[in-house]
Amino acid sequence: MNYRESYDIFGCCGILFNHESPRRGLEFVTRKVTDGAAKIKLGLAKELRLGNLESKRDWGFAGDYVKAMWAMLQQDEPDDYVVSSGETHSIRELVELAFGYLDLDYKKYVVQDPKFYRPAEVHLLLGNPAKAKKKLGWEPEVTFEGLVKMMVESDLELLRKKHGIT
Amino acid sequence: MKSLITGIDGFVGSHLTSLLLGRGDEVGGTFHYDPDLKLLGDLAGRVKTYNLDVRDREQVASVLEQFRPDRIFHLAAIAFVPVSFENPHLVFEVNLFGTINLCDCLLETGLKAKTLFVSTAEVYGSVNPEDLPLTEEDRPAPTNPYAVSKLAAEMMSAQYVRHHGMEIVRVRPFNHTGPGQSPKFVCSDFAKQIAEIEAGAREPVMRVGNLESRRDLSDVRDIVRAYVMALDKCEGNGEVYNLGSERSYLIRDVLDMLLNMSDAKIKVERDPEKMRPSDTPDIYGDCAKFRAATGWRPERTFRETLADTLDYWRRSVKGD
Incomplete structure (x- = not known):
């Protein structure tokens, strides 16, 4: 913003809420869950250890978010935008969906481990993408359910290939 | 301690x-x-x-x-x-x-x-x-x-x-501000110029930037x-x-206060070099939170602050 105001640089701030895809690193909770569920489904793991299941996040599909980024740069004037799904879901909902998609009951496999509790956890994240929708005409195409399904399928496929499971 | x-x-x-x-x-x-x-x-x-x-x-x-x-x-x-x-x-x-x-x-x-x-x-x-x-x-x-x-x-x-x-x-x-502040900052800059003019170390012309902003x-x-x-x-x-002081002072008034503390005849000139690109016109704060927590309140008057700053530069110009 300083460079924009002082030097007239065409710079936009995209304030992106969590955006996920099958390419997410395994240390992030979405991928940890979809990878963990797929491993259990294939008999490669017995449990999945997680932190606080009640934290809520605003998750979207990274592919949708890069479209918003591109759209910001097509405008006549630079501006700042919040990019988010506008929905919030708990880790528990994420787990339920991922395991449910594989016909597994998460309660049998998920262990809450205080080791993964964060000292100063942000309990709720929820963005309002109204400005991006209005000014950029941006609309996310992948729903939360669609995102989880996409990631579970991808992890299942990756693990099958890696371990030669057909 | x-x-x-x-x-x-x-x-x-x-x-x-x-x-x-x-x-x-x-x-x-x-x-x-x-x-x-x-x-x-x-x-x-x-x-x-x-x-x-x-x-x-x-x-x-x-x-x-x-x-x-x-x-x-x-x-x-x-x-x-x-x-x-x-x-x-x-x-x-x-x-x-x-x-x-x-x-x-x-x-x-x-x-x-x-x-x-x-x-x-x-x-x-x-x-x-x-x-x-x-x-x-x-x-x-x-x-x-x-x-x-x-x-x-x-x-x-x-x-x-x-x-x-x-x-x-x-x-x-x-x-x-106060004694010892770098002349890169406005009050000290004014005071230093006046002290130098009084000592004959500079022509009797003050060079100033934007006088219309107000500062706490x-x-x-x-x-x-x-x-x-x-x-x-x-x-x-x-x-x-x-x-802060919880009020703002017009920089032009600061300049006038300082000029009134001097007997020298001084002309004031705009210096474009001293204008800042994105100058905020007015700013002052509310310090109620700090006052409530500590009982602090300012003790010096602003006139005293400027007088001491000017005296600092007078001594400094003389090489004391």
């Missing part, structure tokens, strides 16, 4: 040193720009000093290990806004990473020193006139890299309170007293407090 001042060689550091020594504190200080410690004058012999570049983490740890402070006043910073446009990287290294180094080294050494982080009211940036006076609840919207670096450091220091239980008080002082101006001695009260009375829970 062992008090460490980072940036003891600076304008504010010298006034804080004088106050702390007067209270009987054992004072240590780090310097970087002025190894001669000119602003400290005779006080230099009564403090332990360390040559320190806050960007060097090992040096920071070593100073802490040697002096083992009970309290730290973290003043070391690059405070001149135009430098931050020329070299934002440097300003972040010193103002943000210097602060991170200090906090990390405190954790590493296990010293439980209560620390004052000195931010700036510059973090508020562009303000709507209807938001005046500014309270701590007003949203920072910095308009220069210096203010961004201070806001980042302010937020980082709160992280050390949140995650590591460190004892830190954060303050956002508005502009302050305090006396540096009131401000350093507030710094000490902040550590005496505020809990080190990362709260942030405004510090």
